[in-house]
Amino acid sequence: MLSLSMVFSLFLLCYLTVQFVKLQREKRKLPPGPAPIPIIGCLWNLKFFRLERDIVTEVAKSYGNIYTLWFGRTPVVLLNGFQAVKDGLTTHPEDVAGRPLAPFFLAMAHNKGILLATGSTWRHQRRFSLMTLKSLGLGKTSLEYQIQEEAGHLVENFANTKGKPMNPSFALTLAVSNVICAVVFGHRFSNDDKTFHHLLEAMECIFKFGGSLCHHVYDVFPWLMRHLPGPHKKALSCCEEVSSFIRKEISSHQDRGALDEPQDFINCYLAQIEKSKGQPKPAYDESNMIQCIFDLFLGGTETSSTTLYWALLYMVAYPDVQAKVQKEIDATVAPCQRICYEDRKNLPYTNAVIHEAQRFSNIISIGVPRLCVKDTMIRQFPIKRGTIIFPSIASALKDPNEWETPGEFNPSHFLDKDGNFTCPEAFIPFSIGHRMCLGDHLARTELFIFFSNLLKAFTFHLPEGVKDVNLEPILGGTMQPHYFEICAVPR
Template sequence: MNLMNLAQLKTKNRIAQSLGVVFICLSFPGVFLQVAKSYGDIYTVWFGPHPVVVLDGFKAVKDGLTTHPEDVVGRPVVPFFKALANNKGILLSTGSTWKHQRKFSLMTLKTLGLGKRTLEYQIQDEAYHLVENFRSTRGKPMNPSFALTLAVSNVICVVVFGHRFSTEDKKFHELLEAMEVIFKFAGSLGHNIYNVMPWLMKCIPGPHKKALTARDFVCSFIRKEISKHQIAGVPDDPQDFIYSYLAQIEKTKDQPKPAYDESNMIQCIFDLFLGGTETSSTTLYWGFLYMVLYPDIQANIQKEIDAVVAPGQMISGDDRKKLPYTNAVIHEVQRFSNIISVGLPRLCVKDTMIRQFTIKRGTMIFPNMASALYDPNEWATPESFNPNHFLDKDGNFVCPEAFIPFSLGQRVCLGDHLAKTEMFLFFSNLLQAFTFHLAEGTKDVNTEPILGGTLQPHYFEICAIPR
């Protein structure tokens, strides 16, 4: 039996009625895999009096998010999401707010170059700065995390603010540190407790207070950038997201209930940073850990690059098809690191069907992304780092259907193309320029992830040796 109805679960599955068990499942997604062994790939747990449907394995995630995608586009406005976004912006909003903000943001990003050569050139320029940043370490031990975050975030800055920041800019560093605080709290046990007892959490100190203070700092940073744009005036041909949004506010201001205002603009920008910086930089961070753990794979990448790209020439997006093994490794980094683990929850906005099961309006759905990316029915060696998952027998790049790190359905990540381009250009250009190994004296490397909004590696140091 794949899905017990609600009455059956109340009498036959007491595990699902314990808030403590739900906390464990949310904070330790691997528990979902164990529950699925007993109850199948679609099952229900209870969050107090509320049913939560879990989708486990690629087929279940795909069926749940794409059979009737318009029925599962909602986002539950749980207490911490409300405190963080108050149903504004893109990532954590729902209903008409989400529809308007996502549609406008996607259209604007495309206008600004998403998927076009202009934006690719900007990413390539940022890749050059990143290579020079690594070169400045002169082969000495370093942790690559912050340098990667600076580079990825600067791409978003160019799109949103119209300019990049110096890697030495202290306010820019504070912005990225604030985003990191938010991500560390999101997905933690404290985050889940906040969602059950917000009235108590508001009265006591803890990491939730630090996360909300960080959120206020980020919004203040964004407001200052908006103010600079307002003072300069909106040009006839807006060249960044803020100017485009200000033009949209002006265009719709006389509507009875305008969907576009400064609070939504701030939250959309916040979401672009939240979704576009941490995820890509964390994936790259895992990637360089894997390279020092699997030096033979690193050597194979460099061999392929050397055969295709002339020495001293920056790798471009056009080279991706010529570098199938490199591309396969990058995809395997995304699959194996699985940084999002359980995807953000969805909400049924109307009664719907998943396979033969009726799911009521208002039911929360958790797509277990980890189970799709580690599904033994879809991957030859799911528990091993294996670039061959993305190569055919002739060495050509192939992308299996179960590769869904950007989710599925109508809430698929709107920056997936940007993230793919960033990861390819940053990763390949760094591997072309340097050989990486663990810092001398490093013994055991902990490859278990640190739980949070994204699954982070433990701190490690590497040396970037110029080739």
């Protein structure tokens, strides 16, 4: 008579055999890739828990630039290199405009807002947000004036250090964040605002968790992770802290009452909610408003401030580049003149350095995943509705087929033979296709105005006795540099 353990073993063997056969059948319908096994997919190889650019590119050498990895039972199509990313996201852009409702994304945003929502929710919120941002000055001189004001505060903050060693991270984050705060909340925050400090710390925690090993484990085993302590609990707590802050700002706007001419994003959204009252299923409600503001606040702060953080590190790592930027600025801009975005046309080298800082830092290693919303084709591969796609933005920004020296910091990537600024097609830090970052113009303007005004006012160098510069990134939702200190010496 068979023992209970033998019966269980036979049942498990049969189950795994059936799952293996099903897996092989499904595998044949997708682009090639490493062999998955039942339950854990390709995660038998622990390196797939961290999809760094080098790993994505290494696997592509064996299977091609469009291949499949299995995370548990879920297949994911990877796009490596610029041409694969471009073909995957722009050949049939409407087919890949969805967002997978991965367990952590769902716990974080509940399919609300812009960044992590999909379907009709995303379409309504993105369209409204883009129209509202334009009405509030996106791409106009009124918003550029706000950026210049913040650049002035940033220069003042740096000047207050009197050339002593300091870490520029918080000052940069505060300046960039205050631009989006003025648009969304209608006011800026002071350096001494403790609540705002906590808010920026909460956002940093969320981004550090994104893309981490624990994040990937949560998405593969959500039923387990919900019952375990860990950094995922802290990240979700930080999400709630940011949302709570936004609720208070909304409540403050409601107490002041409606305005004839809305002055900020909250006013505009409250007016839109009022217009939507009485509809059977209104697309605009408070939960979507909170998440839209969350997305604008998070996206409008972290990416630009991190890029500027890297840019200053590159200036101390490559002092000859810094000197050349300053020489160009001095020859073009009057000493008492504030630099504006239009000046980029007369500062081609400075503009090239900023773009190269974006390319070389490639702060978003893997773009936020896409979802096929209908059956489609990517090159010769049929991709079924519901398939998740990971576009490797970093592999496009360091594609050896597109860049002369992809592994080096080289502003010449953005200059033609006559020294004029030129932007290669493979420069896609804001992604491409229907889900391209809606704040790309704002980010470009911020990066140029903040960076050029800082280089006009200061020369940056390492503190006395410090010789080494660590250019290796710390992995997370964005690729952060290791902690460093620099001296901002007034010119």
